[in-house]
Amino acid sequence: MSIHSEEFYSVLASQNKASAVQEILKLLQKPEIISLAGGLPDPATFPVEEIREIVNHLLITNSAQALQYSATQGLPGLRQSILNYLSPEGIKGELENIIISSGSQQGLDLVGKLFLDPGDVAIVELPSYLAALDAFCSYGGKLIGISMDEDGMRIDHLQEKLTQLKDENKKVKFIYTISNFQNPAGVTLSLPRRQKILEIAKRFNLFIIEDNPYEKLRFEGTSLPSIYSLDHEGRVISLGTFSKILCPGLRLAWMLGNKEVIYKFSLLKQATDLCTNILSQLIAYKYFQLGKFDENIQSNIDIYRQKRDVMLAALAEYFPPEVRWTKPQGGFFVMATLPEYIDTQEMLIDAVKEKVAYVPGSPFFADGQGKNTMRLSFCYPSQEDIKEGIKRIGKVIKKKIRG
Ligand SMILES: Cc1ncc(COP(=O)(O)O)c(C=O)c1O
Structure with missing residues (x-):
């Protein structure tokens, strides 16, 4: 008799089901579909030659370290290089303030693991990064969303919500x-x-988790100080990653925070994966030593800026006037808001018939709203595909607009 696995799952694992959107997006791997759905970096931004040379050199000169286990908190040389790299941005810290993680995704999981008991509240933006919401929920966190406008999270809503949660004796x-x-x-x-x-x-005595994977990918305007750099109380944990400025395949990121929480993260990480891939850490460390980071990031910015411009121009040309969209100064994503009567999840079926895909917005909203929104990524597709993809989505939307 085969085993009925489901009977054995923990309560929290049983609640974790693949979403309808994930199922639809799986169908989109076909080459004829232009996908503006995924958030993958453009492989043209990967410094392949440099990495090849570094790996060759490491395996010839230092294989004993490069293929070995390593310290849970991460390679000291890499941690110091990251601190040095961030110091012009006002980020100060010692080695005990930083831990290397296996991607920021592991960092988010560790945040859930460290802070959340079932029922504890995490405040998130409406909308927010889906895999962070999943990570927090997997520890039983209760997500409370705060709406945003073009300047980010609405402060009035945040204050209101926190006051209400305090009155209800909720643990945020x-x-x-x-x-x-x-x-x-x-x-x-x-x-x-x-x-x-x-x-x-x-005022409410809370931690802030500042997730900052796109900070270096600013196309225009002045950089703003991170919340981490403004804090003097050890109240902020900052997450940074090599995924968007080097390549995601290394699975390499960092967390900054006060010494106690970083130590606690290292204890929890030990039980998760013992240590982050040391070969990846050595690659990033050597890459810092080559002094090529700024050059590489600048060329990445040029690539992504052009793609963003193509997307914004195509949106203006092909989307009907009833649709609004954000105008990002950096990063990978635009979010479009359609008239309220259009459900973007239902519309995805029509879009796929037109051989184009986007991500419906609703799963990004912790409160289940956003059914008339969609995320459009300009990071991975070519400029031609971005233009054609937006043209096709525009055609699908126009058919849904009520006259
Ligand atoms: C906001 C945000 N946080 C974290 C991550 C995960 O990054 P990493 O590749 O370092 O795990 C992503 C990846 O897309 C992201 O967009």
Whole structure:
């Protein structure tokens, strides 16, 4: 008799089901479909030659270390290089303030593991990064969403919600924000709001989790100080990653925070994977030593800026006037809002018939709203495909617009 696996799952694991959208998106791997759905970096941005040379050199000169286990908190040389790299942005710290993680996704999982008991509240943006929401929910976290506008999270709504949760004696643990070129909305949290969120976190005694994978991919305008750099109380945990500035396949990222939480993260990480891939860490460390980061990031910015421009121009040309969309100053994503009577999840079927795909917005909204929104990614497809893809989606939307 075959085993009925489901009977054995934990309560939390049983609640974790593949979403309808994930199922639809799986069908989109066909080459004839132009996908504006995925958030993969453009492989043209990967410094393949440099990595090949570094790996060759490492395996010839240092294979004993490169293929060995390593310290849970990460390679000290790499941690120091990251701190040095971030110091012009006002980020100060010692080696004990930083841990290397296997992608920021592991960082988000560790955040859930460290802070959330079932029923604890995590404040998130509406919309927010789906896999962060999944990570927090997998520990039983209760997600409360705060709406956003073009300057990021709405402070008035945040204050209102936190006051209400306090009155209800709810245990709120942290505010999760993607402060630059947000995934999926493409918006950036303004400086006054960064300061305000920090003030509010102090007042309500909460941690802030600042997830910052796109910060370096700014196409225009001035960089804003991170919330982490504005904080003097060890109240902010900052997540950064090599995925968008080097390549995601290395699965390499970092977390910054006060020494106690970083130590705690390392204890929890030990039980998860013992250590982050040391070969990846050595590659990134050597890449820092080559002094090529800024050059590579600048060329990535040029590639993504052009793609963003193509997408914004195509949206203006092909989308009907009833649709609004964000205008990101960096990152990978644009979010479009359609008239309320259009359900983008239902419309995806029509889009696939037209051989184009996007991600319906609703799963990004912790409160289940956003049915009339969609995320459009300009990072992976070619400029031609971006233009053609937007043209096809525009055609599908126009058929849904009520006259
Ligand atoms: C907001 C956000 N956080 C975290 C991640 C995960 O990054 P990593 O590749 O470092 O796991 C992503 C990836 O798309 C992201 O958009």
